[in-house]
Amino acid sequence: MSLEGRLEDLGLADIFQIISLSKRSGVLTIIRKEGTGRLVFNRGMLIYGSSDSVSRLGYTLVKKGLVTTEELEKALRLQKTGGMKLPVGAILEKTGAIAKGVLEEELRNHLVEVVRDFLNWESGSFHFELGDPVANDLTLEEGLNLDFLMMEASRRQDEYERTQAEQQNTLPPAPENEASGAEATVPPGGTSEGGLPSLEDSQGAAANAPEKTTYRKDLALLTSMIEELSGPASGSEITLLVLRFASEVMNRAIIFLVRSDDILGLGQFGLQVRDESADEKIREVQIPLNEPSLFREVIAKKSSYKGGLAQEKWHRYFLDQIGGGWPKEVFLAPLLNGSEVIALLYGDNLPHQTPIPETEGLEAFVRVAGFAFGKAKLERKLQETKQKGPG
Structure with a gap:
């Protein structure tokens, strides 16, 4: 064979x-x-x-x-x-x-x-x-x-891409006096003509200043969440893990199943829907992929997006369905199984309008979850084939 x-x-x-x-x-x-x-x-x-x-x-x-x-x-x-x-x-x-x-x-x-x-x-x-x-x-x-x-x-591919992006953004801007062609005169141990500390004083202050560290919740959670994902898991369990991780970063999130012609709501957290179950409501949300939308663009590019949401037809339909107003910032990430997008994660911070924090850890987890999702899907198909038997 x-x-x-x-x-x-x-x-x-x-x-x-x-x-x-x-x-x-x-x-x-x-x-x-x-x-x-x-x-x-x-x-x-x-x-x-x-x-x-x-x-x-x-x-x-x-x-x-x-x-x-x-x-x-x-x-x-x-x-x-x-x-x-x-x-x-x-x-x-x-x-x-x-x-x-x-x-x-x-x-x-x-x-x-x-x-x-x-x-x-x-x-x-x-x-x-x-x-x-x-x-x-x-x-x-x-x-x-x-x-x-x-x-x-x-995980290593995500680290590699993040390192590449950081290297591209590390070129320091030219000092103002250099850009204008002026030269600053700094007397030894004193200050420059503009009243700024001398180079020696600046170096001493920098050496004595405490090093600042920023706690990143998304990165702190990544290892433990991947460990949970590494065991046997069904598609519904993987969906819940992705939503759980997203809940640590944003106020609400939705996972869509990506089909050939449209996306269909699969699961959610944080939605507040009147007179109806939020889980049932999201399963009724269906967005076509043959018309322009940010959803279609993210799926086509197979890359994450964080930013504003344009006033377009299918964006208005989507937000009308889930309620809460119009977010200043949204986050979308594709779940990839190889080169195929099999699901899509959406999130925002409504009803608050606070900015979405750093998402590298969530994006790395989503990438790993995509593979696990595809594996669970294939296992289910193989199980169905066995149950049908020959003929």
Whole structure:
């Protein structure tokens, strides 16, 4: 049996779920214009991974100073000449080049990094061929659970994107006197002509000033919430976890199920609806995706949004349905399963008009929840297929 197709039709998360749930062994090859990748599985666990976009593990070990070039080349020679019928990693360990614990930790990090890279591959072809894994490279003996792997890779991708954004915003503005071409004269130990403290005084004050730390509730909650999500969970349980996390950041929130032509209310917290259950009311809210709206835009771009809400037809309909007035600021985040948006989170701070705080932690959780949501959906389909039976 083999599984093949295009990433545009079946994303990496879906492929992983199929391999994990069926506990298959084999090799997954992914090919795109920019390069190729290869993942080896043993009974549904990932034991090896490589990507043209990620440095090979042997090179990383040498670069980190964990093994020498000579030790790596010796291990490769022993394997190639048949002196030791073992994976390269096992040879490195047996020859005393690296400790087993250190090697396994580096292997885990490498596999997570390879999968993180693959998460950005939205196009290309894949081919999964069943078969016993061939242990001829640096492989992880125990293997990595695919649920953990996708969650950790998603978390690292969020960290990477946040770091990139912070680096782009760290260029300091030019000082006013530099921009105007004027030079400030600062006498030693005194003040500048404008009455500002001298450089020496400023440096001394900065050195003695207490360091300020800002408590971020969204980031503080992230680890514990992901741990709750890592266990077996149904779609309804995942929905409740997302809403619970959102309730720590905003006054009210709604999760929509994303369908081919529209979005449909799935769950909520914080809504105040007269003479009717808020849960029942939100399940009646239906917004088409063939007409302009911020909902459609976020789904198309597959990225979060925080800002104002324009006075448009479907925005007015939505806010009329849920009540509370017109918010100054809203938050929307897609729940992604691979490249597919399967649900959408909306939130605001009505009835108050306070700004929505930082949301990086919530966005990271939503990303992981998307994968868990997709896994639960696939498990439900497989269970339904088993119950129907053959014919």
